Amino acid sequence: MTKTIQRIALNAMSPGTERFVKAHRYGKPGARPKAYLQASLHADEIPGMLAAHHLIGLLDAAEAKGEVKGEIVVVPVANPVGAGQVVNTTFVGRYDFRSGINFNRRWPDLSIGLADRVKGKLGKDVAANIAIVRQALGQAIDEMQAVNETAMLKRELMRLAYDSDIVLDLHCDDIALMHVYTTNVFWPRAEDLAADLDAKVVMLCNDSGAQSFDESFFIPWFRLQQELGPDVPVPAPILTSTVEFRGQADVYDEIASVDAANLFRFLQRRGLIAGDPGPVPKLKGKVTDLDACENLRAPRAGIVAYKKREGDVVKAGDVIAEIVDPMADDPKQARTPVRCQTGGPILSIRAMKSVGAGDSIAMIIGDEKLPHPDGLLLSD
Ligand SMILES: [Zn+2]
Structure with missing residues (x-):
């Protein structure tokens, strides 16, 4: 054929x-x-x-x-x-x-x-x-x-x-x-x-x-x-x-x-x-349930300055990135740390480093189920 x-x-x-x-x-x-x-x-x-x-x-x-x-x-x-x-x-x-x-x-x-x-x-x-x-x-x-x-x-x-x-x-x-x-x-x-x-x-x-x-x-x-x-x-x-x-x-x-x-x-x-x-x-590779993956989001708008990269293995509470406010009056007050709640390898980070409040900045592959009140396990 x-x-x-x-x-x-x-x-x-x-x-x-x-x-x-x-x-x-x-x-x-x-x-x-x-x-x-x-x-x-x-x-x-x-x-x-x-x-x-x-x-x-x-x-x-x-x-x-x-x-x-x-x-x-x-x-x-x-x-x-x-x-x-x-x-x-x-x-x-x-x-x-x-x-x-x-x-x-x-x-x-x-x-x-x-x-x-x-x-x-x-x-x-x-x-x-x-x-x-x-x-x-x-x-x-x-x-x-x-x-x-x-x-x-x-x-x-x-x-x-x-x-x-x-x-x-x-x-x-x-x-x-x-x-x-x-x-x-x-x-x-x-x-x-x-x-x-x-x-x-x-x-x-x-x-x-x-x-x-x-x-x-x-x-x-x-x-x-x-x-x-x-x-x-x-x-x-x-x-x-x-x-x-x-x-x-x-x-x-x-x-x-x-x-x-x-x-x-x-x-x-x-x-x-x-x-x-x-x-x-x-x-x-690591095998896990999708609901154990943390979708880490930016708490405010700004520039995402990563402290960790894809493939890094992190612990709960680690700073994954800082959100930099480029319009801050004092640059020493311009950074907001973003910490993860779950430990494991970082699966992904974003290419575009400008973020809005609530934008996804990293996926961390954990072991324990995390709450997903809306029932949606994939981001849009
Ligand atoms: Zn796709």
Whole structure:
């Protein structure tokens, strides 16, 4: 079976323009396992896009040798809408200009109405149940009303991904260590993914409240299983993860080619590509629940002057940064220290050193659950 390239046109938002999604498809349609990988849903997060470029090269070579055993779909530019959002020279790829909504939040909730769709059809046979639920999810996607470009983009990406065994959404942070998000349910089954990618941090959460892209494929199964109880088995057959390829400036062929080789090896390990991936490397990163991560915020506006950097291991009470008021009458009175409440490695800091009150300045990976009164575990 030769590779195909699928071009999916989106509804234009202005006369004389057209944007489209391009999917590189490998293996026989319907072959198992199926993996779906997309890059740069936050359109200004480029490391995953370059890694996908390198991965496509590796997959082309594997396909030519007949080594692709499963089905693999790669979308190297998941967000052509955001990719065009530039104000003067500033690239703004995180939020949709038209709606103001973060491109990786509020994805359609496929759990709504799912139990009704499958009611009376499920039994004790796990494989049969999975097939029935997958069909119902596909039907829900087919029925989605999607008129504007971004809604259509979401529907079409969901259509490419929903029936996969593996969904990897390739992002990056501001300035950060390599890290991955996945669910508690998949841990430690997904340890090979984190180890192959040499993740420095793994964050686990079954439902962040954000309805991110990857979660939108896991949560319907999770909620359905909770609703049906153990007598009707519908284990999520889909491993979902958001992979954060470090920081926005970490875009180099030397790094991206290694990341692509790591993804390729993981796909080999999961039986999508022939060949021996070798033993699973030892995971050196810290594994923690997402609700044990402290999102440290600036108490006032000013310049953030860091005292610690990403990768530093800190103790509760350490000063992570000082917020400098550049308009202070007396520079000796200009600094406000910001201390962390939790200890552990610093996952990320910010690139833009000008902050407003309440802006996030660092993520610290702790061990104990922290209160999240609003139920939202991911910042916007
Ligand atoms: Zn992102």
